[in-house]
Amino acid sequence: MLNKQYKVWSAAFALSAMMSSAQAGVSPEQAAKLGTEFTPVGAVKEAQGNIPAWLGGIPEGSGSVDANGKMADPFAADKPKFVITGANYKEYAANLTDGQKAMFAKYPDTYRMPVYETRRSAAYPQEVYDATKKNAVESELLNNGNGISNFEQGVAFPFPQTGVEVIWNHVTRYRGGSVNRVIGQVTPQVNGDYTVVRFKDEFTFRNKLTDYDSEKDNNVLFYFKQDVLSPARLAGNVLLVHETLDQVKEPRKAWVYNAGQRRVRRAPQVAYDGPGTASDGLRTADNFDMFNGSPDRYDWELDGKMEIYIPYNSYKLKDNDLKYDDIIKAGHINQDLTRYELHRVWKVTGTLKEGSRHVYAKRVFYIDEDTWQATEIDHYDGRGELWRVAESHNVYYYDQKVPWYAIETLYDLNSGRYLALGLDNEEKGGYEYNFERTYSDYTPAALRRGGVR
Numbered sequence: 304m305l306n307k308q309y310k311v312w313s314a315a316f317a318l319s320a321m322m323s324s325a326q327a328g329v330s331p332e333q334a335a336k337l338g339t340e341f342t343p344v345g346a347v348k349e350a351q352g353n354i355p356a357w358l359g360g361i362p363e364g365s366g367s368v369d370a371n372g373k374m375a376d377p378f379a380a381d382k383p384k385f386v387i388t389g390a391n392y393k394e395y396a397a398n399l400t401d402g403q404k405a406m407f408a409k410y411p412d413t414y415r416m417p418v419y420e421t422r423r424s425a426a427y428p429q430e431v432y433d434a435t436k437k438n439a440v441e442s443e444l445l446n447n448g449n450g451i452s453n454f455e456q457g458v459a460f461p462f463p464q465t466g467v468e469v470i471w472n473h474v475t476r477y478r479g480g481s482v483n484r485v486i487g488q489v490t491p492q493v494n495g496d497y498t499v500v501r502f503k504d505e506f507t508f509r510n511k512l513t514d515y516d517s518e519k520d521n522n523v524l525f526y527f528k529q530d531v532l533s534p535a536r537l538a539g540n541v542l543l544v545h546e547t548l549d550q551v552k553e554p555r556k557a558w559v560y561n562a563g564q565r566r567v568r569r570a571p572q573v574a575y576d577g578p579g580t581a582s583d584g585l586r587t588a589d590n591f592d593m594f595n596g597s598p599d600r601y602d603w604e605l606d607g608k609m610e611i612y613i614p615y616n617s618y619k620l621k622d623n624d625l626k627y628d629d630i631i632k633a634g635h636i637n638q639d640l641t642r643y644e645l646h647r648v649w650k651v652t653g654t655l656k657e658g659s660r661h662v663y664a665k666r667v668f669y670i671d672e673d674t675w676q677a678t679e680i681d682h683y684d685g686r687g688e689l690w691r692v693a694e695s696h697n698v699y700y701y702d703q704k705v706p707w708y709a710i711e712t713l714y715d716l717n718s719g720r721y722l723a724l725g726l727d728n729e730e731k732g733g734y735e736y737n738f739e740r741t742y743s744d745y746t747p748a749a750l751r752r753g754g755v756r
Contacts, residue, residue: 329462334439337461343432345439345461346672347647353421353610354647357673360426361701368702372733376618377424377701378642383417387612387643398612398645400669402681402692405716410634416612416643423646424616424699425673425706431457431477444468449599450522450549451475455510458675466603466651470668472675474595475524475548479705480511484734485532487627487726490583493719495633499726500581501532507740514741522547526745529580537581538562543750544573550597560750567751575600576662585722586713587662593677593695593711594668600661601653608647611669613678615644617696620709625728636712636723641696647672648679663690671697674706691715703736 328334342348342357350356366377387395389411392404406414434457441453442460448467451459459475460468483505491497508525509515527544531537539562547553557573560566572578572588574596579586589596619640620630630637648669655664664687669679680693691713698709710725727733743749 328438328440328442328460331440333462334436337436337439338432341461342673344427344435344458344673344675345463352647353645355421355423357423360704361424361699366701368733371623371731372735373623374618374621374698374700374702374733376622378419378422378616378618381419381642383419385418387416387418389414395612398610400611400679400681401667401689402679402694402714403612405689406635406692406714409716409719413632413638414635415638417639417641418612418643418645419616421644421646422616423673424701425671425697426699426704427457427477427706428704433457435461444471445549446551447599448603449551449597450547452548454548456480456508463605463649466605466653467598469605469649469651469670469675470594470598470603470653473593473668473670473677474598476675477705478506478508478707479700479703479734479736481505481507481738481740482705482734482736483738485727485730485732486724487729488581488722488724489627489631489726490585490722491631491633491720493633495631497627497631498534499627500534500537502580503530503532504528507745511740512742513739516742520742522549522553524548526740528745528750531581541750542570542573542580543745543747545745546595550574551599555596558747558750567747576660579722582722583720585715585720590693590713591724593680593693593708594666598653600656600659601666602656604652604654606650606652608672609650609669610645611648611679612643613646613648613669613671614641614694614696615646615671615678617642617698617709620696621698621728623728627726627729630710630726630728631723634719635714635721636710676706676708689716700734703734705736 337343348357367375389407392407438459439461443452445452459471463469485503487499487501489497505528506525509520509523524546529542531540541560543558545556555574557570558567559570577588651668653666663682664685665683667681668677671678678695682691684690693713695711696709699706712723714721
């Protein structure tokens, strides 16, 4: 049940916000509360309910990064306060999602949640805070909420008045100006057998291009390229995406380089419920990054705030001493390596619009208020039955001030299989940030020139 205190807070703020345009953000007076009454990205700053105060994130010097870019766990000395199991999860039901309860019911002997002290570790660079204060007043919804304008970076709607604004905050959140990473994706069989598909992902947000053109790129959020490194049967295939801010006005532009054919083709299927890359049918295109793309096929209801046990500060899952076999188990990942904390989240329900098509008829989001990252999403099929449970294991890249995920998981309750994305324990390097790219690096011609097979 939603905490009434948070529902009252949300309703009171929504009423006061009506004094300004419903499309045009909040008043300068309200925006000025960012960093004082609220955190710089719009979360409750002081201690409230069972959640402690936000004190600015992980203090400087709390963690170290080795020469390969691998992070040490700043909370390695912490011990679990208690463990939620298949035997006792009903005692904690008020702070669990329906998807989490379903996982306990399906895997009563192995699915468990070690619960630790709540640490509000996340923070962002000052430039993100400055942009967020500007966005609070200026960012606008377009096209019935299917796009946004007057947005450069940061949090678009730090004081959301609608469910779709919360979704946009997740989609547009800061992940570093430019970043590349080598990660693994697995889709284990019911018995736990798996093959790792290795990707080299690269993101560059539009304002970080060295030749950024505010007119040419004004509807682009970021440029994304994904090279498949292995296994051999998939190696050499490359995906290129121009992610747009208003995908109804200008749909996402996507191309695929097929190594076997040595050809570049447009890829309109890389959207909505198109198949996820090398996912064995276990995720849709818009399951990547928990949720991505246009929100236009759903009606979004803002349900308010609540306190939920979510994966947080999941540094154990980034441990360079672990092998993938230590993490990947039958049914679900090794829950002994996880860390859960009680955090305040926004709950948003997306219901498929009449006349729209998607394999998920309903999605229920739980989005962390300190990072605007979706951390739990329950997916329902056309019969209204809970089908897939998405869970992201949040981590804070403290050397770059970037909250992101250690790994993402998507559990299929019907098949007993799952997908895990973001594994990098067996990779030599860490994430690389702040490299330079130009627009010409993200064109179909560049994709063709870069083909290696």
